[in-house]
Amino acid sequence: xxxxxxxxxxxxxxxxxxxxxxxxxxxxxxxxxxxxxxxxxxxxxxxxxxxxxxxxxxxxxxxxxxxxxxxxxxxxxxxxxxxxxxxxxxxxxxxxxxxxxxxxxxxxxxxxxxxxxxxxxxxxxxxxxxxxxxxxxxxxxxxxxxxxxxxxxxxxxxxxxxxx
Numbered sequence: 001x002x003x004x005x006x007x008x009x010x011x012x013x014x015x016x017x018x019x020x021x022x023x024x025x026x027x028x029x030x031x032x033x034x035x036x037x038x039x040x041x042x043x044x045x046x047x048x049x050x051x052x053x054x055x056x057x058x059x060x061x062x063x064x065x066x067x068x069x070x071x072x073x074x075x076x077x078x079x080x081x082x083x084x085x086x087x088x089x090x091x092x093x094x095x096x097x098x099x100x101x102x103x104x105x106x107x108x109x110x111x112x113x114x115x116x117x118x119x120x121x122x123x124x125x126x127x128x129x130x131x132x133x134x135x136x137x138x139x140x141x142x143x144x145x146x147x148x149x150x151x152x153x154x155x156x157x158x159x160x161x162x163x164x
Contacts, residue, residue, distance in 0.1 A: 013059045014032045024086050030068060
């Protein structure tokens with residue numbers, strides 16, 4: 001009996017958060033590539049690419065490749081350990097480098113800018129938790145009748161037509 005090796009599984013495409021500004025998207029894509037390839041810096045990724053075919057480990061969409069190309073000037077400064085990523089303001093469009101700390105609650109790039117900066121995450125979009133995501137209802141559980149009663153309750157007295 002001859003054993004035949006299974007063909008390697010093709011790599012899964014990288015999922016990134018498309019709701020953040022371009023520099024933060026490019027940083028997230030680059031950090032995810034670095035993690036998948038096992039490198040700490042983009043320089044290490046480039047050196048590894050000269051010796052091995054990284055397409056067996058990473059798949060980028062044309063849009064992701066365009067983001068990497070557009071922000072190629074900031075990607076060499078990124079690192080996975082210690083974490084160095086990009087923080088960007090969605091309103092004024094300015095960005096800078098950031099370490100592990102949070103992005104902050106107000107824009108630090110432009111005076112009196114009301115924007116809240118966002119950080120290029122080093123986790124894939126599928127693993128990033130957001131408040132807007134509904135819970136997974138595919139478990140087939142029967143809903144709790146007590147919760148249904150709360151949802152169908154009459155409007156509070158004195159609502160003044162808010163529930164019409």
